[in-house]
Amino acid sequence: MAVGESRTKITAYVQTATLTLPKNHDRQMPRYNPAEIEPKWQQFWEEKRTFATPEMPSGEKMYVLDMFPYPSGDGLHVGHPEGYTATDIVCRYARMQGKSVLHPMGFDAFGLPAEEHAIKTGTPPRVQTEKNIANFTRQLKMLGFSYDWERQIATTDIEYVRWTQWIFLQVYDTWYDREQQRGRPIAELPIPAEISAAGAEAVREYQDEHRLAYLNEAPVNWCPALGTVLANEEVIDGKSERGGHPVQRIPLKQWMMRITDYADRLESDLEGLDWSEGIKARQRNWIGRSTGAEVDFYIGAADKLADWKTSRAAGGFPRKPSDNVLRVYTTRPDTLFGATYMVIAPEHPLVDALTTSEQSAAVKAYCDKAASKSDLERTELAKEKTGVFSGSYAINPVNDEKTPIWIADYVLISYGTGAIMAVPAHDERDFEFAQTFDIPVIAVVDPGESKDVERAEVLAGKVCSTVDGVAINSGKYDGTPTSEFKGKIAEDLTTAGLGRTAVNYKLRDWLFSRQRFWGEPFPILKELDADGVPNGKILPVPVDQLPVNLPHLEDFKPLGRPEPPLEKASHDWLYPIIDGVKYKRETNTMPQWAGSCWYYLRFIDPTNDQVLIDREKEKAWMPVDLYIGGAEHAVLHLLYARFWHKVLFDRGVVGTAEPFQKLVNQGMILGELEYTGYQTAAGRWVSHNKTKTDAAGERIDPKTSEPVAAVKLEADAVEKQGDSFVLKADASVKIDARAMKMSKSRGNVVNPDIVVKEYGADSLRLYEMFMGPLEATKPWSMAGVSGVRNFLDRVWRLIVDDFAETTTLLAAVQEIEPTAEQNKVIHRTIEAVTRDLSRLEFNTPIARMMEFTNFFTKEEVRPKSAMKSLVLMLSAYAPHIAEELWAVLGESETLAYHPWPQFDEKFTKDDEIEIPVQILGKIRSKIVVAADISKADLEKAALADERIQTLIVGKQIVKAIVVPGRLVNFVVK
């Protein structure tokens, strides 16, 4: 920025007009000029390898990780540097405390946008990706983060892909031993005698069934119009995001990962982690563990019921249900006596067997309709319960009641056993269904008298109640409290061989394949028979032949079939021949999660070509001590990464059970505060809270049904009245005042490049921290950036002679001892800044440094040592200006490893302090007393105060609360 240009009066995102410069300001002066000093110091750090990390830590280690970005074509947005600045401050602070800091950065570079770009332009995704990475790298370096750039990795690096594929093979080679609760090599899987007897083929199939990575039919979003399979986020309301074409769910053979086997450990290990309760809650909720019971209802021939029960009592509850039973899962086995019907999902394997001939037409029609419904239709739109009677009955094991079996899509095939016993009296959904189809409701839990339960209605089956109570209508169990009943009945069912306790999860196995080009190829070969058809045998690519690279393609257009684009690869790539056997490569690719699941490990040993990570280095650096990133990854990324880490832990690749010890989610940065009014076409204003959104999604005035348009208003057109903003011109019109998510379509995106150009990187960093607590959602404000830039200007002028020809130290900065008052400011600032930083509170230290600066600006003589302390603290936030000032203060080395300033309590304490004196809790006076005054003396001093004297005349002091160092409060009558 040229000297003398206006920089603080920027109202929009562009600079206001340049002013003509007067003569006396036309000369070159050593003003604070970030455009000059920032690139200078960035170059210095790079050339001197200032932030290169040693292979092994010496002394205390600190691994601080950012969630690495997807290098999009748009470049960084201001949300990225928020977390990155926070971690950078932590790292710079830690280095100055003498810790060995690992602070790497890389790129999560596979993904859809690069492939979309390739389809459109024909440019290979790798080319575009490398361009984007170069741009991201430029932007990140421009912000002065202290990454060890020599460790940079991208998930698309061929050497990185190699180890991603290697991990896949590890997962493929692992089965989960439930008894030992850990993953073990597939070679150690015990093979049952009858399987071994059936031959090698049977053994292989048995092993494949137990691998953590396995093939399964799973539905994909196939869009015939686009000729491609879409990701879930590309499907909106059952239509493609691009073009709005219909999307069908079709089954496709896909790779899955058995994450559900690790559900228990993924949940229970959360406990030891230093994560916010909110994030833990979200993970727990996603895993969705529930406990209950599986119960078998007899559906075989009626005259064999007694035999069946006898055999069950003798043989116990079988692992897999036989054909003559319907197995259900319930969390409320205590309500078994209230089951008045059963429901199975339309996809349940017993649908055909249970459908009677009279019902077959109706059932077929219902199931066909259910199959064609999208997930959305089955959930959101399904306000009314639907279903059809199968014609069959099951026998309730506790009372031998004949219970009708229905087919309804409110029961999901993918959860529990895909079948339920319905207890309308004590389950909302069952109650709704029973109401619709006129099915009896029998209360079996007496909720007791309570103000929020209509007990009589519940007992009469008129309303549904899900609360605990005491059993009724439950035979010998009558009178048993709910919680006790649950345990008792599970025990009795187990004894009778009719049920067992069971655990279920909402978490599903992980769909691990994508029908895309731009992802890691699977290191998997499928053996072909003589006719060129896969025979089901799978050959993992030997480890020494990794990586499997992506083949060259002429173009990246979709095939027009659901198969992945790799089907277009040359036959050389697609059909390798090994030992005379012809194979076909797996043509699915891995999801973007794959690369981001383990990058934190590779940063520790990024160039190792022998192993994924050296065990000694892993031991020295893991776990990640601080992991900061957006909350959008709170569930999936963190869950998948934890899952892989646990598999690697079980297989001895790593020595830690959890990868991320402390996790912090940065809050979202919103656009600038906006004032929005609503106006009809005729120009009539409508208060924003009176408008409604109609069925078509249009905003209307519900009184007249006229559509209203949003009008953006300037701040001076509105004013605050009570709790809301109103139009200045018409106070009856309420205005919506809020900050919105940044988005291209709204036009409120802030580009860091422009902020750096206008204010400098240090100002951007400082502002992002000054906005508020890291974890809070906060609105952007350019005026705020200008404010912190102003502060940096003040710091500059505190130390640098603004009127000298060259950048020289101000004469006011001298080698002298600070005065007592100055020492108090210095040491209190160090104390507060240090304390707040250690708690990851980044906004308040800036305020303290501002106070420091305001104080010393008024001091005519400024001790050099004080200036150094400020510069050292500031360097964590604004490293460029700090390095420059450090040099001005006469230092020749970087300050990056200079010891962090220490405070001394003897300077932070006051000799005399002001104590408020209250009467009946209201402050009536203040007295100045010695800091170490005794309780009795403090009370005496308070009583002696003139004003207090006059106020308590004629009153009786009932009680005196005296808190030394805090206050005095007199309770009077």
Next chain:
RNA sequence: GCCGAAGUGGCGGAAUUGGCAGACGCGCUGGAUUCAAAAUCCAGUUCUCGCAAGGGAGUGUGGGUUCGAUUCCCACCUUCGGCACCA
């Protein structure tokens, strides 16, 4: 509906966790400097009554505990984020 986070001046936010509400910054007002601006520096700025000294109210709403509540408890309202027929 369920889970989570949060409500403090015109705005962003602070308050050593029960002890002076509004630090710091933005904005605004006034002053100094200037021929005049810009920049800079100084002072003021929760609302309200008052010329003033001083008084009253005040941390989403209503209640409670306490000498004392932004902070703890109960109920409710609003906003934001997430999940959503999970038996």
